[in-house]
Each structure stands twice: as structure tokens, then as C-alpha cells.
Amino acid sequence: MFSIIGWIFFGLLVGLIARSLVPGTQPMGCFRTIMLGVAGSFVGGAIGYLLQGGSAVQSSGWIGSIVGAILLLVISVRRSKFID
Structure with missing residues (x-):
């Protein structure tokens, strides 16, 4: 139970930091921001795997x-600008 709450809090913080560092507007709510942070953790883990090895599906640090x-x-x- 607490690990799920931890992932939600971690995803929210990471998503908010990422949104503040990327210029422009990102029309997304709280849930999408949390999902952005959690998915970003796994993408960061995949990048780490490509650079130094380890488990293919892993989360990464901050x-x-x-x-x-x-x-x-x-x-x-970029994709949303291309589609519109």
C-alpha cells in the first residue's frame, strides 16, 4: 500500500520537475503528470540499461x-503539434 503511494508521490514530483524544465505549455492534469513521472523513471532505467547493462526493466533514480x-x-x- 505504501509503495503505491510512494510511486504516486515520486511520479508527481518527477513529472512536475520535468514540466517545469521543458519550455512551453503542456496541457495535462495531475494524473497525466504522475504517469509522466512514473513512465519517465522506467525510460530512464532503460537508458541506464543501454549505457551500462543490468536488468532491462528497471526504474532509475531521481x-x-x-x-x-x-x-x-x-x-x-512535438507529436501533439504535428497532429494538430
Whole structure:
């Protein structure tokens, strides 16, 4: 139970940091911000796996999570501009 609450809190913080570092507006609510942070953690883990090995599906630390979330956010913003 507490690990789920921890992931939600971690995802929210990472998502908010990533959204503040990427310029422009990102029309997303609280739930999408949490999902951005959690998904960014796994993308950061995949980047870490590619760089130094280890488990293919793993979460990463703060910096890796923020880098992964920024990468996902930039892709999302570019994709939404391309579709519109």
C-alpha cells in the first residue's frame, strides 16, 4: 500500500520537475503528470540499461527519472503539434 503511494508521490514530483524544465505549455492534469513521472523513471532505467547493462526493466533514480520524463514530454509535445 505504501509503495503505491510512494510511486504516486515520486511520479508527481518527477513529472512536475520535468514540466517545469521543458519550455512551453503542456496541457495535462495531475494524473497525466504522475504517469509522466512514473513512465519517465522506467525510460530512464532503460537508458541506464543501454549505457551500462543490468536488468532491462528497471526504474532509475531521481536524475534518470527526470531525464526520462523530459524525453517523454518533449516527444509528446512535438507529436501533439504535428497532429494538430
